[in-house]
Structures are given as C-alpha cells and as structure tokens.
Amino acid sequence: MNRLGLTDWNGPVMRRRLARRYAAERRFRLLGLGAVLLSAAFLAFLLVSMIGQGATGFLRTEVRVTLDFKAAPLLIDRAALAGRGADLALANAGIPAHLNAAATTAYGGEGAGYLSENSWLDVRDAVRDDPALLDGKASFWVAAATAIDLAAKGHGTAEAKAAYAKLKQAGAVRKTFNAGFLTRSNSNDPTRAGIWGAFKGSLLTMIVTLLLAFPIGVLSAVYLEEYAPRNRMTDLIEVSINNLAAVPSIIFGLLGLAVFLNTWQLPRSAALVGGLTLALMTMPVIVIAARNAIKSVPPSIRDAALGVGASPVQVVFHHVLPLALPGILTGTIIGMARALGETAPLLMIGMRAFIATPPDGFTDPATVLPVQIFLWSDEVSRGFVEKTSAAIVVLLAFLLAMNGLAIYLRNRFERRW
C-alpha cells in the first residue's frame, strides 16, 4: 500500500506523537538538571559538614592562670635563658608544678585538671621570649584541657560543661584562633597538634611527583603520538599504559617499598620516596590525557608547519605542544589531585610514622595530609575529632589552590583556532 501523500500532519495521531516527543525532551532536561542538582547538593553537604565541624578545630580554648614568680620563684639560672639551652633549662624549672598549684588556688581542687597536660609549654614559650616576666606577677593564657576545650565548643560531659561555665563566669577562659594548628606538627596532645608538618610533607611530595611525572609523561605522549611507528610494540605499550592507570594504588606502594626502599636504599618515610611512588601512579594518567590532547590538535596545523619547512621537533614544540597544553594541564590536574589525596601507597613506604617536626628537605621523614587525617581519625582522644575535620578543610584548600593554579595556567595558554 502506498501511503505517501496521505500523511495527515495536523491529525490527532501526529499531535499525540508531537506531545510525546515534547514530553520526552522535557523529561530528559529535567533528569539532567536533577543530576546536576543532586551532585551540587552532595558537594554542599560535604563542604558544610566539613567546615561546620572543622571550623572549631581552628580555635582553641585558653584558661588564664596567674603565676607569682616573686612569691614562688622558678629554680632557674637566668643566664641560661639567653642561650640555646633555654628550653632545656625551663623544662627542668618545674613550671608544671607551679601551674598546677596556681590553678588549684584559683579554681579549686579541680583546677589543675582544667589545664592541658602540655599547658606549661605556653608558659615556657612566653618566659623564653620575655624573661622579664620572671620578676613579678604575670597572667598567662594557657591551653585548656581537652574536656574544657570540648565543653567550650558545645560538646563534652556535663561535668566539664559546668566547669567551663564556672570559668567563664570568672572571665578566666577564652577562645582564640589556634595559630599553632597551622604552624606545628603532629602531637599526642590534641591541643598541641598541628598540620604544618603534614602540609609541608604534601607540598614536597607533590613537587617531586610533578617534576617527575609531568615531563616524563608529556614526552612519552609526544613520542608515542608523533614519532613512534604504529606496530605491535607500540600497541603493547599503549595497552600497558592504560592498564597501569587502572592499577590499585596500594600496588604502587608495594613497588615503591620493594624498589625505592629495599633495592635503592632510599630513606624511609621521605617525601622523595613518596613523590617517586606517586609519580609512577600519576604518569599513566598524564600520558593518556596528553596523548588525547595531542591527537586533538588539528592535522592542518602540522601540515602548515611542515609545509614551511619546520622539522618534526619544531612542529612539536612550536605548534603541537602549545595547542595541546590546556588539555595536558587538565589531565595533570586530575592526576595530581588523585596523588594528593592518596594514602595507601604512602602507608607502604612508611609515611605513616609519627613525625613531630616538619621535614626540612626531600629526604627528611615526613607525612602527608591524607595520611595525617587517617592517623588522627584513628586517635582515641575526643580532641582529635575536630582536628581531623580541620585537617580535611586544609587538604581541600590545598586541592583548590592547586586546581585554581592549573586552571589559571590553562586559561592563559588556551588558544582558539
């Protein structure tokens, strides 16, 4: 039957078809919008909960204690305060006993318990910076015990909350910005723990990773795309690189342990080894991204350059790479962000050690932000909970800064044709 010419474009059948098509379009658009909103909601939830919990980690509670050094002088040789032995001299001067006595006098029998175990270190630092304090009566704001700290932030036991209320009434407690959190390293005592050591460790590790993975990855991609003959060997290499990008990271950690630590005898827990291990992991990602970016450079640009007599190396470095750079940088961001958040392989090479001083170089023992977060989340003390969240906030800030830099670079190099 020939139906051509008999189509009723305005009939009810057509109108139903049309309505169905519009409905399908609308459904699809709503579905897409829903997916975007859902991911935005997850992101917002993550950020709000992390910042909500982490914000208090950047604050610390201090209790005021007044020490009368005239009435009860420290047993210390004043001359020792000038030299490098000052810390040692002060450590032996019996400050904790003075503090506990003063707190008990001021706040009753429980008074000593309001202070952090390490609160004497605040007094030590103050006295070292200004020995004149030893001549008379002086007030010090020292770290509160974890229980008081938690009570100040709305958690903790009823007992601690009552103690906090009492201190507050007396005006003997305050909350301040915890600068030490950003300048100190790990500690057993949550009031003394800081993120700087792990931050610096992450920074050093990322530098090693970037310096190794970026040039080697990009040059491999250039070779594979522009120079390598198409044969079985290059196919094999391509498959291997794709597989390497999918290998679980802990296996790279084992490789690092076996090769860098056991065979090469590089120092354990060092940023250098961490960087090497993560570079192994990041390189395939960069190679794949760079190859795709290089592939997407229009062949006409290569023809144009070859046509005026550019050598293959000139074609690559004058034309192909500059045009592929935005894509390469995008891949590098993804790879580096993954490396920054990586924990498992670093555990294998000993970067989970307790490290109380920030690393001074690539071969010093170090830890990194995600490992620090992992370690703190494992701590028994309640005070580490908010430290963990605060460390996550720092890690996210690091990640944002890194990505921001890469996006800025990408936009600078982006060219249209």
Place this chain on the structure above:
Amino acid sequence: MIEDHSVKSDRPAKMSARNVNVFYGQKQAISGVSIDVDMDNVVAFIGPSGCGKSTFLRTLNRMNDTIAGARVEGQITLDGTDIYNPDMDVVQLRARVGMVFQKPNPFPKSIYENVAYGPRIHGLVDGKADLDAVVEQSLRRAGLWDEVKDRLHESGTALSGGQQQRLCIARAIAVDPEVILMDEPCSALDPIATAKIEELIHELRGRYAIVIVTHNMQQAARVSQHTAFFHLGQLVEYGVTSEIFTNPREVRTKDYITGRYG
C-alpha cells in the same frame, strides 16, 4: 575563449618527475607519471575526485612522508637533484618547495608571527628590522599588506577565509621558495576571494614555479598555462592549457572537460 598564454621556457625545468609510482600500502595511487614544471608557466592538475592529483602534488615536496605506508617509486628532481635521494634534507626541501593547502590553515598566532615563523626557523633574517622587511615584502607579494598593515599583531585566524588563504601564501613566500604547490587553494573560498587568489597567482608567475590542483575547470583555464589531466592515478594528458580545453587529444579528457563525468 581560452588564449594561449603559455611561454616556451628557455630556462630548464625546475622540477621534473619521471615514471613516478605512489603506493599507499598495497594500493597503487599513482602509476607512471612524468611531468615537467618550469618557472614561467603555471601548471594546473585537474581530474575527478580520487584521481591522485593531490597525492602527486604532495610527492613533490615529500609531504607524503608523513603518511604511514606511503611509498614513492621513480624519480623526482628539483634543479636536477633527486629529492628522494637519502642526502636530500626534507626540511630544506619543504622550504624550497612551499605549499598552500585546501583549507586555510594559519597558525593560531598573530599575522606577523605567521609570516615570520618560516624565516625565523630557517635563520633567513638578521635582526628585527630585517624580519620586519621580509614580513612586509611577503605580505605585499601576497596582496594582503594594505588590508592588514595596521593590525599585524592581531590573530591570523580572525581574518576572513580569503585573507587567511593569502596569509598562508605570504607565509609560504616568506621562506623564499622556488616552487609553490597549491592544493585546491580556493575550494573553501567565495568567488570574490577566489578571484583575488587567481589574480595573485598571475602576479607570482615567473618568480616562482607554481603548481595548482583544482576541481574547477574554469579556474584551471584562467590561471594556468599548462594543464595535466589525471584519471585513476594516471596522467592522461599534459599540455598547453588552451589546447587541452579546446582540442584534447584523449577521449577521456574531452569527456571530463565537457562534463560527462567528474
């Protein structure tokens, strides 16, 4: 009607091909082509799609080298030197035998940088003033100077299609080539831009040996003095343009130019 503008060149042929075969893997794309190109006559390659005219053009500056599996047999000489001999430097060859492509393909850089790129990489200039002069001269020869002299540092890709193509011609001229190969240079352009390019080809004739591949037979008639008709990888007929178009020797040529196929 078509007039015979061809010149009996007393200079020796700039490029000659003798018995050239080109293979892509197993497939033979060109068989037994022999042709001479001189400085005084523009040569047009015509023929239906897939007849091998572009392939043959690209053997003249060894652009086929970049295609995996491409193989060239026979002899092609530039000033008597075999360009496929192992001593020939292919990079220098491509400077001496410049190329303009089907789609205008300026670099995504400024107009100035587009033209300056070639002289710079070949070390043809001493200093900025010299380079400026080369850029100006090249743009003048390509008939683009007056249109772009005030915006040399704007992007070359922002020009119109016809201007981009003339920029590409200026870029080729800037390295001081002896031969210019043009692969359907007007196929992406409107008639006015096409007319400008054709005018330009007239002006460049005599200074450079020019070979142009075209789909457009009127264009071949307008710009060339010699025409080569390719069909199925073979050179069917090669002669003075006016004769090819008015009095072809081969039936296939006649059928093609009268529009029986193509």
